[in-house]
Amino acid sequence: MRPYVEEERALTVSDLAPPDPDATPPMTPREVVSELDRYIVGQRAAKRAVAIALRNRWRRQQVSGDMRDEITPKNIILIGPTGVGKTEISRRLARLARAPFVKVEASKFTEVGYVGRDVESIVRDLVEVGIGMVRDEERAKVQVRAREAAEDRILEILLPTRSGPGFAPEDSVSSGTATREKLRQKLRGGDLDQREVEIEVSEQTAAAIELMTPQGMEEVGFNLKEMLSSFMPRKTKKRKVRVPDALELLAQEEATRLVDMEKVVREAVHRVETAGIVFIDEIDKIAGRSHAGNVDVSREGVQRDLLPIVEGSTVNTKHGPVRTDHVLFIASGAFHIAKPSDLIPEFQGRFPIRVELEALTREDFVRILTEPRNALTKQYEALLQTEGVGLTFESDAIDEIARIAAEVNERTENIGARRLHTVLERLLDGLMFDAPDRRNESFTISAESVRRELDPILQSEDLSRFIL
Secondary structure, three states, X not given: OOOOOOOOOOOOHHXXXXXXXXXXXXXXXXXXXXHHHOOOOOOXXXXXXXXXXXXXXXXXXXXXXXXXXXXXXXXEEEEOOOOOOHHHHHHHHHHHHOOOEEEXXXXXXXXXXXXXXXXXXXXXXHHHHHHHHHHHHHHHHOHHHHHHHHHHHHHHHHOOOOOOOOOOHHHHHHHHHHHHHHHHHHHHHOOOOOOEEEEEEEOOOHHHHHHOOOOOOHHHHHHHHHHHHHHOOOOEEEEEEEHHXXXXXXXXXXXXXHOOHHXXXXXXXXXXXXXXXXXXXXXXXXXXXXXXXXXXXXXXXXXXXXXXXXXXXXXXXXXXXXXXXXXXXXXXXXXXXXXXHHOOHXXXXXXXXXXXXXXXXXXXXXXXXXXXXXXHHHHHXXXXXXXXXXXXXXXXXXXXXXXXXXXXXXXXXXXXXXXXXXXXXXXOHHHHHHHHHOOOOEEEEOHHHHHHHHHHHHHOHHHHHHHO
16 A cells, blocks of 8 residues: 655645555455454454555545545544454554554543643654654665665775875776775675774764753754754764674665655655554543543543544644644553543544454464464464474463463453463473573473463462462
8 A cells, every 4th residue: 555645845635646556556455354364363343444444545545626635534442351452453554554653552641731741742753653664665765875885985994095196096997996896796795794994983962962851841852852963063983893784884874864854754744644543542541430420530631632633633743733634543442440431522423433352262362372473382482493492382282371371361350362471471481491501402382281380370369360
């Protein structure tokens, strides 16, 4: 999917051109759900909701005239207990769309005038994420040129260009060029990897400026950093490093120099305005509980502060004004005590799509341990492989791990799939500790070994509460 249109001037939502017909078509909702299935088990309804929301963005861009501005995202509330995949669904969706994404916790914000984060910092953070994404893409485009420029700087150190009285320039061209190219081939072939060179690189002054920034004054800090950096002379320092490290450092510096940051900022702001995704977690924590006899004014105040951003407003950032009309907001919460109806009516109205996620069962745990590309068992196998240790899980061991995780969730706090992390860490604690001394050995995890290690803890309710 192409979430933005590249132009040399500043863009507004109203004058976006349709996507390039020769570009790769965006994913259909069915394809998005299929891709999410590779990483997240179950939760079909939630996957369908976010897939439709993603496709609607492309559909809006195909609409011509003023109608395009009138079509706004249909924000979503994901309702379900912790550890069932709410955050992961949103994060994976943003990766599929190559969209700027930030996750914030609603409980970290307070009403304006009280100590806490300003809600507009959400948009500022989203812009910084967008700039980072676009900058990395632009750096990748100039990587070849940056590498060649870095090679030239290394060669100049190893073989300085000769000049001075009595030295004929044509001699430099005839003999120096051939020698230089031979040296370049050696550099690319790794023949010079053991040599050390002294290079001059830019010295970062950002850390010192950040120390001068009071906590909670992010925007002031941004402006202060920008102002001071414009007055400070460009500082460099010399470092003596091996040739491969010098090549990497200089290539990064050259790539940064080749990137047009004004263009990066324009494209990043545009991408945020048309494709940004904000995930607001713990939205139930700011729901006012009027049924309890008194309304929590502070919680309601946070909702009212968030409301303009969710409805669509202009937020001033150090990169200029940013509109939030077409940013997609996905909120989530367990809603054990509060209900979505406890949110103020205006806030409820901006989240028309409600999806309830299902609690995970023992069968889901088995699938989580085996099916996804990033399954936990595969992660532990990969980790131990770095030590030269083989690890295999028998199918009955997987069943036993799933049984224990489900049982602990029932007896204590239900933390969903996160319980699998706790159980596996406890199960593999000894092997992970001894792995450096067990190189070239292989281990098989059986159901019997799982029971032997974990059943004593499981049988003691006190121990299982604290350990599992």
